[in-house]
Amino acid sequence: MKKQLPEKFINYKHVWVFVELERGEVHPVSWELLGEGRKLADKLGVQLAGVVMGPPAATTRAAVEGSYRYGADTVYLMEDPLLTDYRNEPFTKAMTDLVNTYQPEILLLGATTLGRDLAGSVATTLATGLTADCTELAIDDEGSLAATRPTFGGSLLCTIHTLNFRPQMATIRPRVMAMPEAKDGEVSGGLIEVPLNMKEDDVITKILDFIADNTTNKAQLAYADVVVAGGMGLGKPENFKLVKDLAEVLGAEYGGSRPLVQKGWIDSDRQIGQTGKTIRPKLYIAAGISGAIQHRVGVEGADLILAINTDPNAPIMDFAHLAIIGDAMTILPALTEAFRKRLSVNRMAG
Amino acid sequence: MHIVVCIKQVPDSAQIRVHPVTNTIMRQGVPTIINPYDLFSLEEALRLRDAFGGKVTVLTMGPPMAEDSLRKALGIGADDAVLLTDRFFAGSDTLATSFALATAIQKIMETEPVDMVFAGKQTIDGDTAQVGPGICCRLGMQQLTYVQKVESVDPAKREIVVHRRSEGGVQVLKTSLPCMITMLEGTNQIRYGTMDDMFRAARADVRVWSAAAAGIEDMTRCGLRGSPTVVKKVFAPKARAQKARPVDGEGAEALAAAAIEAIFASQPKLESDLLKQSAGY
Ligand SMILES: Cc1cc2nc3c(=O)[nH]c(=O)nc-3n(C[C@H](O)[C@H](O)[C@H](O)COP(=O)(O)OP(=O)(O)OC[C@H]3O[C@@H](n4cnc5c(N)ncnc54)[C@H](O)[C@@H]3O)c2cc1C
Ligand SMILES: Cc1cc2nc3c(=O)[nH]c(=O)nc-3n(C[C@H](O)[C@H](O)[C@H](O)COP(=O)(O)OP(=O)(O)OC[C@H]3O[C@@H](n4cnc5c(N)ncnc54)[C@H](O)[C@@H]3O)c2cc1C
Incomplete structure (x- = not known):
């Protein structure tokens, strides 16, 4: 199959990484993906953006700064109390709205419980391809994302492309990509703040409690x-x-x-x-x-x-x-x- | 309570072999099983049916022989079965798969409302964990993945409370029906069907639907054509150029000493890191 990008996707540009923020902490896989995303963006000659979603809080701003530190040129930020704890509905709306408005060509997420839950509904809503649990990412001669993943219980690898749809989405397991060096000192970059436009009444699923794991053992x-x-x-x-x-x-x-x-x-x-x-x-x-x-x-x-x-x-x-x-x-x-x-x-x- | 459980027939991966020369999967003669993760969802659905009444419908998309899996599920205790099979479905990725399954569930809903859809957490062959969320999103249901416990269901209020595994803890979530649930493995134990179930399964009518019968009008959304992802290449992992270097020595002590020397020789920084980490011993 040959690449025939439909007209409506021609302007889709730049590499995005979803920065996974839960209860104030960024999952390290997000930094690993920014490191990998940097390489893809450089190869394509485009920008690398982090996507941060969280409550209005210092921790959310820290995730923005962290994104610059690990290589993002720009950050798309959605700050809203509805994004305090992960729920599929507001996060799916947030991500699909951002993608539809700002049109990235590549969107990477960690293959965590949160990332997998979110990626599946985002890809379905956008009607685009999603390659799961990748172990290797590359840009091919035509400028497409070549995403490689183990299959059949790991006995084989396969390389998957999303030729005619945008964004090209992939989830990547924690620790598969190396942790990049963090930049020291002052860091800065572009910041695009976008409102979520959703009310708590619009969200059907409610969080009654969170039982933190006993981490001692x-x-x-x-x-x-x-x-x-x-x-x-x-x-x-x-x-x-x-x-x-x-x-x-x-x-x-x-x-x-x-x-x-x-x-x-x-x-x-x-x-x-x-x-x-x-x-x-x-x-x-x-x-x-x-x-x-x-x-x-x-x-x-x-x-x-x-x-x-x-x-x-x-x-x-x-x-x-x-x-x-x-x-x-x-x-x-x-x-x-x-x-x-x-x-x-x-x-x-x- | 009407619950639809999506099950996938998969090759028993413990028995998959890769052809040594061509690097392709040798599927011939490999027995098929119900995707093991789906059994946790099936069991949970059967428990809810036993507690609240109603029925469990199992649904699969696959080749005609996938009917075996449906009969197995009927033998375990499911009440009704739908097989979605059509050459138009060949080569479906997860987007096309969730489209076909969601359309079939809508078809089922035309005659019997559906309160919950269960899917497996993931499969052991494609292993993407994307089909459940895909179906859910298309049906506009509430999405509950990685559930480790269904705490309570209130059919009158149409509410459900579940414990959902997330990074670093468990979320207790309350939501409205209809919803889609994927169960975490090890959360329950699949039952053995009763004699009655087994007999019923052997005689039961499995409803076999083509794409058209399931209500799919646009065939370009099915199979290869409806799949944005394209598998470009399948290959075996490459071997490292060098094999492991065995350390020399007579007896456990000498071998251990030689190994430690070799470790620190190749990783000079490791020793100081270890000293920091293991402080206290
Ligand atoms: C879908 C699927 C997913 C899987 N996922 C995983 C996974 O995530 N992780 C995983 O580990 N496996 C996984 N497996 C299982 C995997 O295929 C192997 O069966 C498993 O890794 C083997 O475990 P083992 O090496 O401990 O045992 P064995 O293969 O039985 O190996 C035992 C080894 O111990 C050596 N040995 C014996 N006696 C001694 C001794 N006294 N001292 C030193 N060495 C000795 C033997 O020479 C042998 O090499 C998966 C399988 C499938 C089908
Ligand atoms: C080597 C290889 C790699 C692939 N990689 C990708 C990829 O990265 N992205 C992609 O979009 N597609 C991919 N596919 C295609 C994908 O495997 C198929 O679309 C498959 O039919 C469904 O995906 P899954 O097995 O990953 O299911 P999962 O999403 O892991 O399944 C979750 C649950 O959904 C339900 N379910 C799934 N399939 C069916 C079915 N046919 N009938 C009933 N219920 C079902 C089951 O309850 C199952 O437990 C790949 C296929 C192959 C052969």
């Missing part, structure tokens, strides 16, 4: 610097303690492959991979994990992967950097001990 896998994980090679649930011990010494988060979640050895928010968390740590240690493709796609962003496996031919050897060929049940305690010594010696020295 919650996995923070996606943004951890070091992650230690175990797989079926650990043999039995008791052995998972060896993974936790090593994680504790390293101040790391721990996680595991999917079968461990299915067997109830670990909580589901600790699953790493295609249907779990995507991680991007400086160091990833995987013990007794074979490295199935669905696991691989979640860890490929790690700077250094150490595999501990009895099988020198396990698939994980194709993408790990270092390997210890051996029994996780003896290697893990040895690593824990060796790290403990090394770190405590150096702490005294330092």
Whole structure:
């Protein structure tokens, strides 16, 4: 199929990133997308804009400033009390109104619960294409967005285009794109403030309560610097303690492959991979994990992967950097001990 | 209470193989199942029907053999089934899929009002999580995705309260019927159908609708033609040039020591970061 952009889309220009603001905090995926959006905008020779929606509050203004800091030339801002907590209806109206008025050619959102909920209704309202859960974005020779995503449980990748419709929409998972450098000092850029034109009475869904997660024991896998994980090679649930011990010494988060979640050895928010968390740590240690493709796609962003496996031919050897060929049940305690010594010696020295 | 549950027939992905030479999916002989996420929505719908009376209609769009999935759902306890099948639907992306399904639901509504639509959180093949919101948006219903609990339903006031998972917590939302719900996985356990259900499922009439029968007039909104997204290329992930380097050593201690040296040699900044992070041990 050839690109034949209809007349009405000719003026659609610039790259937009939805800046996801919930309860005063910007989801880091928004900054990651501004970093990626910057590259796309530069390739196309167009501007990069952040789209900020929130209540009239200092935190909303901070999100505007953050957008400039992470590379936006312009910010589209909708400030309204109706945009305090996420609800599909006002956010869909806000986004579709902005798109229809200011006509971006590309619109990127994080593939979070909020981003996915919003993207689906925005794309349907605008009757345009939406590529889900992308892992790679590029601009092709014709200036179209080429969005690549894993399919069939990660065993294949496919590249999808939205040739004849605008904007070209995509959602991208947290941690798939690198976090860009933030600009220091004073930052500024264009600011276009647009009213929402909606009343609370117009919104049918009401928020009765918000029950915040108890974060003390919650996995923070996606943004951890070091992650230690175990797989079926650990043999039995008791052995998972060896993974936790090593994680504790390293101040790391721990996680595991999917079968461990299915067997109830670990909580589901600790699953790493295609249907779990995507991680991007400086160091990833995987013990007794074979490295199935669905696991691989979640860890490929790690700077250094150490595999501990009895099988020198396990698939994980194709993408790990270092390997210890051996029994996780003896290697893990040895690593824990060796790290403990090394770190405590150096702490005294330092 | 009349509830429509959208189910999709998907290949049992645990058994999918990729052809080693051509890199294409080998679908032949791969058994199909009801998309596992849809079962949580089906179960929740059946519970609401059991509590408030009414009926559950299952709806799928797919090839004629997708009827198997509908019969399975009837065997679990659904009351009625509609199969949307037509060559015009081939190659639908999520926009075209939600158009076809929403039009069929409107057709169902002509004879029986619909109070709720359930869809799965996502599928295990396309895995976009876009079809539920697409249907909802087209029908102008209230959208409740990632629901982990239906707290209460008041059929007289036509109100529903649910717990919806969001980033960092759970939203307790109250909204009006009709609404569209996608359930989070693990929120309930799909029941086994009764003997009666199984017998009924085997004999039941599945309504089979073509695009025209579902009330679709504009075929350009279906299938490939109605799909803004175009799959340009399908390929296998590329292997890294180098394999993992095994560290040398005899015995666990020596291997561990060698691994630590190798780690810090390749990531010089890591050690000071670790010292900061692990302070206290
Ligand atoms: C749709 C779909 C989605 C999926 N999503 C995910 C996902 O998000 N994340 C995920 O992880 N998986 C996912 N999977 C599952 C995935 O395909 C694999 O089945 C799974 O990752 C395998 O887990 P494992 O490596 O722990 O176990 P196995 O594949 O059984 O591997 C065990 C490994 O341990 C090694 N071993 C054995 N004994 C020892 C020992 N004593 N010491 C050291 N090593 C030892 C073995 O050599 C082997 O390599 C998904 C599958 C499907 C179909
Ligand atoms: C490799 C590949 C990649 C693709 N990528 C994209 C993409 O990025 N964007 C895009 O728009 N399309 C994409 N598609 C097309 C998309 O998979 C199909 O449109 C598919 O019919 C529905 O999408 P889904 O499986 O992602 O469903 P989801 O949106 O994940 O499904 C959510 C729920 O909607 C309901 N549902 C979905 N399909 C049906 C059905 N046929 N009948 C009844 N209920 C249903 C089910 O309840 C399901 O649980 C892709 C297809 C392939 C083969």
